[in-house]
Amino acid sequence: MCDEFQLDPGLCHLNHAAVAPWPRRALVAVTGFAEENVRQGSLGYPAWLAVEQRLRARLAWLIGAEQPSDIALVKNTSEALSVIAHGLHWTPGDSVVGIAQEFPSNRLVWESLADQGVTWRALDLDDSSDPEADLIALCDDSTRMIAVSWVQYASGLRLDLERLGAWCRAHDILLCVDAIQGLGALPFDLKRFQADFVVADGHKWMLGPEGLALLYVRPERRERLRLHQFGWHMVEEVGDFERTDWTPARDARRFECGSPNLLGAHALEASLSLLAEIGMDEVWRRVQARTDHLIALIDARGFELLTPRAPERRAGIISFRVPGESSSRLHQALLARRVLCAQRGGGIRFSPHFYTPLETLERAMRILDTILE
Structure with a gap:
């Protein structure tokens, strides 16, 4: 071992x-963070934020994003998917194509759009020998998005994201990828897969804690997402607490409304450092x-x-x-x-x-x- x-x-x-279990370095990072907090309070807060920035850089590396600032840190995969699903502007009659055997997080969120007139169309994998072709076949002029898991949680089926991404880009359809069952186990290539949205919690193959997840939104798509959460952390002029005029941050921080999970950031950054070394x-x-x-x-x-x-x-x-x-x-x-x-x-x-x-x-x-x- x-x-x-x-x-x-x-x-x-x-x-x-x-x-997943944590590697020892995650234990060391969390223990050190806790001991520092007990002895010195928040004296080291700038250093804690530096760890958070290293975490963004490692997550950007893991998916192949161009900048650490392209990564938003949210609570979990479900929250990330909800930011996407309820941030897009839908028109009654729109449809989302997915897979029937998905984990509930990647099914319920699309079903929740029904009151906006959006239909969720699900491919039954038990009746499919070519899931990419069958997902594409479910799309029509009403389809705005294909939303799938990279790796299916029950069967372990891995989809060909390069094939799906190329088709979606050619037909102006969004591709949303729940990557939680693959990130940390095998390489992910954002340029080849051409995903518009990538989400994943850190507590599985990334070997981190629960309660911290990545949300990637292709930069040109960011301002297309309506914001539903607001707070001091998501504004462009973060730290200027007395400013009365504000705008959402231009980068992915616009999706982070409040204080960061710095305890989780210390653990996950340490765990990802192990994957990076190997x-x-x-x-x-x-x-x-x-x-x-x-x-x-x-x-x-x-x-x-x-x-x-x-x-x-x-x-x-x-x-x-x-x-x-x-x-x-x-x-x-x-x-x-x-x-x-x-x-x-x-x-x-x-x-x-x-x-x-x-x-x-x-x-x-x-x-x-x-x-x-």
Whole structure:
């Protein structure tokens, strides 16, 4: 195991698609922040803001944005999607195209536009062998946006964002990407994917805390979003508290109405520094090696693989079903034996990261063998 991770040796942590453990450097950063606050109060506030700026720079690097100022820091993916959905100016009859099997955050927010006359059209992945083509086929003259997750949370299906982005750009349709199940596991290329909006919370593959997420809005789209949250932090002349005339910030800070989550920023910045040191190409190579190994273990037992087998369709999620067995029962039995995983999409979801020892995968499957006996 990477020295940065100090998980209990009796635990098989295969749940990065839910909530990830922190690396040791995140613990050190948060502990130092807390001790400084206890001893010196906010004396070091300028240095805290410097950490926040480094975090924006790391997130910009992670998605391929041009400037750290292109990144807004919000509470979570749901808030980020709501800023987008309820910031755009809709016309009755508009439609948004998405996927039926999405996590609720990327479904409810589009359904909530119904009272504005907006229709959400959902592709059923169970009936699709070519999801990009079928998403495109659902679009017509009323379609304003395709809104999808890069990686589906249950099956682990990875969409071809380059294909979708090129089509959306050619047809003047917005592309909104929930990248939470991919960022931190494999490289993201904003220039190739041509997304207008990218959102992702930091507590999964980015190895950070809950309560802090990135929101990227393509610069030329920013002023098209109507603002619904207002406060001292989102104005252009931030810090000029006695000024009575104001305008929203020109950069992504316009979406941040109030005080920053500096505790979370210290943790997430530290976690991302680890990914930066290793490099996302190498992180992805190691994630692939672990998912390939896991698939081999699943195949050897004759279990049903629910995740696409093609490497270009996968990320870090591997879901499977044991024929004739209740996935709910197996999940509870695995948790009871300290195999941390999830029940999703009718199967068991394992999600190892780059540092997960191969022996952890093998031990988890041996434990499952014992349960089945």
